[in-house]
């Protein structure tokens with residue numbers, strides 16, 4: 229089994245108005261070199277707790293990782309190698325970038341260190357909308373960054389944000405036209421999500437129009453062989469994000485840095501753990517615990533003794549099954565009843581089958597390839613309701629207990 233690693237770099241030039249990621253204006257917090265040195269300590273401190281040693285994808289997200297010195301980012305890759313992690317020969321290594329934060333020298337440096345994918349937080353080519361979002365870059369910055377990536381023949385993904393305040397279908401069509409002219413091989417399309425009370429909720433397209441927007445995106449991208457392989461992600465064949473796929477296909481991932489989440493498939497039904505969102509708490513946890521010997525930390529209760537109980541969750545069978553159904557149904561490849569039978573036993577697979585058949589009557593899911601199920605168009609629009617119907621309680625599996633493996 230191989231591992232995916234996520235590293236959170238919580239620095240931005242300024243905060244966008246809609247952002248709810250853990251990220252801060254660079255000038256207001258701990259200098260990046262101090263933060264990175266904590267991440268290096270975290271790797272050393274917890275590395276022996278992660279059983280999988282072979283890394284299949286490495287993703288630097290944030291925040292704006294391209295904002296801090298490239299040497300700091302690369303020192304994290306080097307620390308993983310020093311601690312005995314090995315990288316697959318085709319390990320997907322991605323850096324999230326914002327327009328106007330890279331130059332050819334920096335890119336060369338990343339390429340030498342093994343980076344082979346960039347994810348560009350472009351959002352829109354409309355300067356009026358960029359300003360409304362509080363984005364720091366201009367459309368021209370995006371054009372120059374994409375031009376540079378194309379000139380160097382690099383693999384990149386484009387982040388598109390839609391249903392912005394005052395954005396019309398025509399504005400979106402214009403964004404898509406310009407985006408596709410650059411020819412990204414991967415694109416993530418996100419509908420702006422803010423609470424109704426948020427100032428950016430004013431002037432957004434109503435729900436019906438948001439659906440039309442999504443349909444327009446799908447249609448335009450299909451014409452460029454950008455196939456929808458997940459609810460919000462499109463790619464040319466073979467350019468799907470290995471890293472993101474690991475989140476949706478029950479693979480272990482290790483999250484490093486502020487607020488980063490981890491999931492390990494083993495032991496038992498799997499375990500989730502996460503880091504705090506505040507610098508001082510993160511620093512305390514990394515520094516104080518680094519002084520404790522591992523043997524003491526591991527004593528009797530497994531690796532998760534490292535973490536306060538509010539930062540970990542040892543999954544039960546019904547929680548693991550719920551996660552499995554929700555994540556698989558996001559994918560075009562869908563959910564396999566057989567995979568559920570192998571991991572949770574026949575009674576659980578039969579119970580799932582009954583629920584799916586009932587959802588099929590509502591027109592929200594459809595079956596294909598004998599044992600597989602996927603969301604219909606209607607089901608994609610109402611995915612939250614489908615997921616609710618496929619949320620298992622402990623009592624649901626208790627009834628099946630004697631044969632649950």
Ligand code: SF4
Nearest residue numbers: 240243244247290291
């Ligand atoms: S650039 Fe991205 S991470 Fe930074 S504030 Fe804007 S939305 Fe948030």
